[in-house]
Amino acid sequence: MKSFSNQLYLFFMIITGSIFAVLGIILGQLFPFFLKNYFDRNKIPYDAETFRHINSQYFFVLFILMAIALLLISFGAYRLVRNMIDPLENITKTAKELSKGNYRARAYAMGPSTILELRSSINNLARTLQEIEKTREVEEERLKTLIENMGSALIMIGREGNVSIVNGQFLHGFDLSLDEVRGKNFNTLGLPKNIEQFIDHVFLTEEPYRKQIEIELHHEILYKQVYGAPVVGEHGRWLGVVIVMHDITELIRLEQIRKDFVANVSHELRTPITSIKGFSETLLDGAFKDEKMLLSFLDIIHQESNRLQMLINDLLELSKIEQHGYTVSNVPTSLQDVLIRAVDVTSPRLDEKNMQFSVDIVRDVVVMGDSNRLIQIFTNLIANAITYSPEDTTITLRIKENKEYGIVEVEDQGIGIDKNELPRIFERFYRVDKARSRNSGGTGLGLAIVKHLVEAHHGKLDIVSEVGKGTCIKIMIPLKKRI
Structure with missing residues (x-):
């Protein structure tokens, strides 16, 4: 309704200006004739100078009227044109916004029915594009969720x-x-x-x-x-x-374990069982009469039975750790205290080989872990370092930390591990030097237990080794969260 009133007002201005202009033209043509008749009818004397003076004043007034008429016509025409162009510019601007991807843009143009229909079409297009965009975003989010999960x-x-x-x-x-x-x-x-x-x-x-x-x-x-x-x-x-x-690593690994378990266990059990059986048969055949031989054979049987017990205990321990849902009790734990206890346990074996510890601890680090399981981890690592190192060498223990983990490094000066064997050292029964490990009473399960315990702590394990120079194993356990 307001738009119609504006249009009517502008139309009235143009008509009024046009009437002023037409009247001005007509009066301009008839004024000299009427003026001359007026003077003649009233017998008023006049000369040419007086006539020109009155005529010029009239034309000045007429010029003012024509100028006013022209201004009215120009203003009305300008406003009428702008009322036609502005809606189109608004619609054009909305179309540009839609082309840029701003589907929230809307046209608010007013005008004749054609403009209103165009505005309605643009707004309907914007709403449709906005709905399509929302649908696309939902589908994209669903696809992203599917891919990520x-x-x-x-x-x-x-x-x-x-x-x-x-x-x-x-x-x-x-x-x-x-x-x-x-x-x-x-x-x-x-x-x-x-x-x-x-x-x-x-x-x-x-x-x-x-x-x-x-x-x-x-x-x-x-x-x-x-x-x-x-x-x-x-x-x-x-x-x-x-x-x-x-x-499919776990599937392959389980399949391989099923194939190798019987072979490995029977191979590991064969030596102690054969020794126990052989020496006991020898004793039964009469060797027990020789007291010196009897004691020697009983000592061997005792050692082999200990090895058999260690193997069974390690198998049971590994089986327990590998069970689904196995967890450790994570509480704030001092790495320094844990390492000191592990050193106390392994010191007798270190003294047997005349070796020594070198400790590099700048300050203590508190991690979230199970102290008993952490002691088991570091005891195994230190025992391995002692086993695979020559006499009169040094085992270096370090405690560090980064933003996420407390780090313990166990470094030896032993035989080292070939690069091709590094990926396999955490497998069950795998030994780098089989003869040395068996002679020392190892079962080949220690590093497998270490690996599973580190994973149970949500930690990481890294190893660097060079043949003939030694091995450094790095254990990373999550730090205690700072409040």
Whole structure:
């Protein structure tokens, strides 16, 4: 209604100005004639100078009236044109905002029915686009949630080889951050070579491909069931490849354990059982009459029975630790106190080989852990260091910390471990030097127990070794949270 009143007002101004202009033109043409007749009829004398003077005054007034008429017409026409253009400019501005992705923009133009219909169409389009955008965001969030919470590692690589999508499982599995991966070429990420070769194969063949891959990560052998497939968009356009990795390490490991357990246990039990059986048979055959031989054989039987007991205890301990849901009691624990107790336990064995400890502790560190289990971890590590080190050497113990973990390092000057054997040293019954370990009474289960206990503490384990120079094992346990 207001728009109609404005239009009527402008139309009235234009008509009024036009009437003024027309009247001015007509009067301008008839005024001299009427003036001359007026003077003649009233017999008023006049000369040419007087007539020109009156005529000029009249035309001055007429000029003023014409100027006013022109201003009225111009103003009315300008306002009328602006009333037509402004709605169009408003609608155009709204359309530009929509093209930029601002689907909340709305047109508020007023005018004739054509303008109102155009405004309504633009606003309906904006609402439709806004609903489509909301639907797209919901679907994108669902897809993101699905990708992030799937149990397998996923990476999508574009046509040029740059990473476009990656989930947390992939980043965590290869110790990468999102900034290190997103938009980067997959060949620059430092992935294992066989993974890179698998991706190259999918790129080259542009066909689905499945393969079981064995990779070494953090001195540990991992098994991945890898599936790759090309990503094809609309109209058959090739967009890149998607790679999905299922971690089957535990399945392979359990399968291998089932195969090896009987063989390993029987192999480990054979020596003590054979010794006990052989020496006991010898004694029964009459050797018991020789007191010196009797004592020697009984001592050997005692040692072998101790070894058998240690093996069974370690198997039971490892079985308990490996049970699903096994947890430790995490309480604030001093690493220094734990290390002192571990040193006290292993000192007799250290003295037997005339070795010594070198302690590097700047200050104590408090972690969240089970003190008894931590003592078990460090006792095993120190005992291993003593076993695999020559006499008159030094074992160095260090306590450090970073932002997340309290760190204990156990470093020896022993035989060291070959790089190819590092990934296997945490396996059950695996020995770097089998003869030395057996002679010292080791069961081959100590490091397997250490690994599981560290994982139960949500910690990390790292090992650096050089053949002939020694080994440094680093244990990282989460720090006590500072309030």
